[in-house]
Amino acid sequence: MTTAEPPAAAGVRLASPAGRWVLACSVLGSGMAMLDGTVVNIALPRLGEDLGASLADLQWTVNGYLLTLAGLILLGGGLGDRYGRRRVFVTGVVWFALASALCGIAQDSATLIAARALQGVGGALLTPGSLALVQSSFRQEDRAKAVGAWSGLGGVAGAVGPFLGGYLVDGPGWRWIFLINVPIAAVVVAVAVRHVPESRDRNAAGSFDVAGAALAALCLAGITYALIAASGHVSLLTVVAPALAGVVCGVVFVRVEGRRARPMLPLSVFASRLFTSMNLVTLCLYAAIGGVFFVLPVQLQIAAGYSALRAGIATLPVTVLMLLLSAPAGALAQRIGPRPLLTAGPLLTGAGLLLLTRVSPGSSSYVADVLPAVVVQGLGMSMFVAPLTATVLASVEVDHSGVASGVNNAAARVAQLLAVAALPLAIGLSDQAYRSPHAVDTAFSKAMWICAGLCGLASLLAALLVPSGALPGVGDEAAPRARPECRTHCGFSAPPLEPGTRRPAR
Structure with a gap:
């Protein structure tokens, strides 16, 4: 196992066995998340039928994942820079796999939605981490080719997703669109631990913008809840209260980000x-x-x-x-x-x-x-x-x-x-x-x-x-x-x- 950060001028070559292992690990990790994003929508009608889910439940099955992913993805790369890109990537893969297993055994829509939200947390760690591994592991002269290979092979995973999702839903059942992530994740972790060098940003300092991430997630959650609730038979208060709470959190988020020395979202851009x-x-x-x-x-x-x-x-x-x-x-x-x-x-x-x-x-x-x-x-x-x-x-x-x-x-x-x-x-x-x-x-x-x-x-x-x-x-x-x-x-x-x-x- 490689634990020390390689010198800045060092790195593996893309054509070497070590380079191929790093690329395979990164592609499998990001491909797992990409597959999940393309197959879940295919499974929605069958999933709704089996669990007796309402349309709002199906919306939250998609949005539970997107909510935590969107709220935390800007922090995911920063965690890798600070604590080790391989470490955070592997943590994200394991988290994603455990949440996928929970999705696969869910017996009701509430459990499934909660598990999908947990999946989003894992996705926020592994999605930026997969590319960070490629960028930090290869020699300077090989990085552009490595990133191109990562992108192209990820495209193949996206192309396979709809076909695989449809096959699993019609065959073994919709639960396998989640359970299939477990063996894939096991392979990714084994390869990462054995073949991927650790790296981090030695200059990373300061505290993480946890308050900004929480406010962003609360803003999105309040507005999303209000929109989904508005299509059902609910009271006006059930719609207006979360919508106002979401807007207030959004305003506070902008003010907080404007005052922090190291904001999650630098407003200067x-x-x-x-x-x-x-x-x-x-x-x-x-x-x-x-x-x-x-x-x-x-x-x-x-x-x-x-x-x-x-x-x-x-x-x-x-x-x-x-x-x-x-x-x-x-x-x-x-x-x-x-x-x-x-x-x-x-x-x-x-x-x-x-x-x-x-x-x-x-x-x-x-x-x-x-x-x-x-x-x-x-x-x-x-x-x-x-x-x-x-x-x-x-x-x-x-x-x-x-x-x-x-x-x-x-x-x-x-x-x-x-x-x-x-x-x-x-x-x-x-x-x-x-x-x-x-x-x-x-x-x-x-x-x-x-x-x-x-x-x-x-x-x-x-x-x-x-x-x-x-x-x-x-x-x-x-x-x-x-x-x-x-x-x-x-x-x-x-x-x-x-x-x-x-x-x-x-």
Whole structure:
């Protein structure tokens, strides 16, 4: 076991056996979390049937995980820098596995929701930690290739997720979408302990912003609870009280972050107009994506009569297209500038969502009714994901790239969290109505129009707020900007996290 931090100039080579072990460990760890994010939505209809869950329970099954993940992910990387990246990564993997096991044996929706929240804590530790291992373990000359391999292999995990999830739900049962994480985690821990060197930031000092993390989580929890409760038959006080509490916590959070020497969310990054506008675009786009992938599996299984396996495979073209085209789109954005792709990509995505309104109880042909829509949607998403990440990083100085990436990733998860909470209320789907094919079909069409509208708003913001020409700041020696190293991306929940340890050349 390697416990000492290697010298700064040292590190393993990507082509060496040690390098392959490090890469495999990191990919398996992040892939486990990515698989969980893609398969749970496929399982929602069957899960609801087996546990007698209401729609609110299904919303919390998704949002319980997103709430703790979004609230704590900005702290996850900091813990690794301070206490050891391998140690925190392994802790996250073990935590995630134990919570997954609890999800798998849950006998009621309340236990499942609590276990999903615990899963989010583990995800907040292992998600940034997986990339931190790659960035800190390899030699300087091999890091870009290692990060690219990590990103591409993670894309393969994302592509496998819907198929595997559908197979498990239709075969052994929905519980195995959680239980399968246990043996994967055991392999990851064994490899990490034996083959991954420990590393940490020797200059890390000061206290962690626990108060900021708690206030952020309470803010999101209050608003999310109010939105979900509003779609049920509850009193006005049940909705207004948590909503007000969430808003108050949000205001206090901003004040606390503005006064702390080492805040979880440095408000200074929002001094960049471009960074702020790109996060608004992120909120719109990932709210739309989160809403689609919450209601589409329900529409396919309840209204269109698909099996879980068919529903999982139905969206596979989106993942494949993102896997193949996100890197070329990022390269094109560097040549012509991000604005054309950030304007056209969301519009094309919105067109694909409107095509999905053709999916109905009478949709017997996948090729005619579903495939054209998901292909158009996948092409649109492939156009904007990589340029969006690149523009976010280029909007801040390179020393702040880690913070910028973390904030953008958290913004995407918050957008998905709020979309899952608010969309059923907006489309009039509540209680047990998700079991009715007619009610689901009616609500689904409304949802696609709302999500397409969010894509249109994102396109408008990009057209108005993103400068024309090359990525801003790239090549400016006076204020060097970071460039993304993750070239491939096919996850739905958030943009790829980028390494935050890069420094300008001297």
